Amino acid sequence: MTVIVDDAGSGDLLFGIVIGAYRPETAEFKYDVIGVRFFQPDQYCKKGYLSEASRITSELLATLKAKSDEEVQLCQGYIFDEAAKKLKEKLGEEQGEKLVQRIRVVGEAQRLTEIAYLDEIRNLGYEPLTEREEKRAKSFFHMMRWLKANPQMLSYAKTGWPRLKRYRLFNPTGEDQSEAEAKELHEAKCSECGEICEVPFKPDPHRPVYCRECWGKRKRGKRVSRGKPKRISRNAGAQSFSLNA
Numbered sequence: 001m002t003v004i005v006d007d008a009g010s011g012d013l014l015f016g017i018v019i020g021a022y023r024p025e026t027a028e029f030k031y032d033v034i035g036v037r038f039f040q041p042d043q044y045c046k047k048g049y050l051s052e053a054s055r056i057t058s059e060l061l062a063t064l065k066a067k068s069d070e071e072v073q074l075c076q077g078y079i080f081d082e083a084a085k086k087l088k089e090k091l092g093e094e095q096g097e098k099l100v101q102r103i104r105v106v107g108e109a110q111r112l113t114e115i116a117y118l119d120e121i122r123n124l125g126y127e128p129l130t131e132r133e134e135k136r137a138k139s140f141f142h143m144m145r146w147l148k149a150n151p152q153m154l155s156y157a158k159t160g161w162p163r164l165k166r167y168r169l170f171n172p173t174g175e176d177q178s179e180a181e182a183k184e185l186h187e188a189k190c191s192e193c194g195e196i197c198e199v200p201f202k203p204d205p206h207r208p209v210y211c212r213e214c215w216g217k218r219k220r221g222k223r224v225s226r227g228k229p230k231r232i233s234r235n236a237g238a239q240s241f242s243l244n245a
Contacts (some may be wrong), residue, residue, distance in 0.1 A: 001023065001026075001067070001071075002025070002073060003021055003022070003061060003066050003073070004022045004105060005020070005021045005022075005057055005060065005061075005075060005083075005105075005109075006020050006022070007079050007080070007113065008113045008114045008117035011136060012121075012132075012139070012158075014121050014146075014147075014157055015036055015117070015120055015156055016034045016038065016158075017034040017079065018031055018033055018116045019033070019053060019056045020109065021057070022112055024109075027108075030063050030064060031116045034049050034052045034053055035052075039160050039161070040158070041159060042160075043160065044158075044160025044161070049079065050079065050082040050083075051082060053082065054080075054083040057080065058083075068091070071099050071100075072099060072100050073101045073102075073105070074087075074101070074103070075102075075105045076104055080102070084100055087100045088100050125150070126146050129142050135196070137196045141187050141196060144169065147169060154169075157170075166185055185198040185200055186200075186201065186203060191208035191209055192210055193211065193213075193214055197209075197211035197212065
């Protein structure tokens with residue numbers, strides 16, 4: 001028998017993180033939530049969410065009545081680092097290494113954990129994008145726009161993420177930041193790859209806008225083209241070209 005433990009919501013702006021435990025042999029599924037308070041300014045830097053993930057994992061295994069010789073497969077994400085360590089210590093070095101595995105979770109365990117997270121954020125009144133897994137950046141801005149329209153729900157956002165300080169919604173005063181850091185970023189669509197990105201200026205609809213990756217490629221391309229040696233016409237039998245032409 002095996003218990004697979006996965007998480008959902010760790011990279012999403014809204015709500016906490018759902019931890020789900022699934023036993024394939026019996027189709028049993030249980031879940032609990034790491035509260036959003038662990039991802040807010042006064043708690044996030046303390047990394048208490050790691051201990052909370054470990055506690056919830058142990059409780060879910062107990063709820064499923066996992067046996068001491070039952071394999072536990074934990075998602076390989078960082079959120080389970082402490083949980084894996086504690087489980088291995090509890091089982092002993094040899095048994096722990098054998099029974100506690102870190103895997104990339106797919107299939108039913110992932111699906112059920114994701115559904116649990118989506119149900120939780122729908123309970124807030126937010127309707128997630130259907131393609132949010134494939135378009136993470138788009139989903140982030142979609143959630144942020146919802147929070148702008150519903151500022152009373154900011155207490156349900158992971159406001160402790162340092163990168164959020166660049167947005168006035170999460171840092172209205174801009175305290176303890178340079179003017180550049182406090183500068184508001186704008187959502188835009190990259191003219192090269194079509195992905196949603198953020199830029200530190202208001203996009204002009206009549207001029208192209210590039211994401212960081214495409215802008216870097218264009219800059220590198222220009223440097224290469226300027227430094228490329230020119231090939232000269234060969235005389236009969238010539239086998240070389242000049243780098244100084």
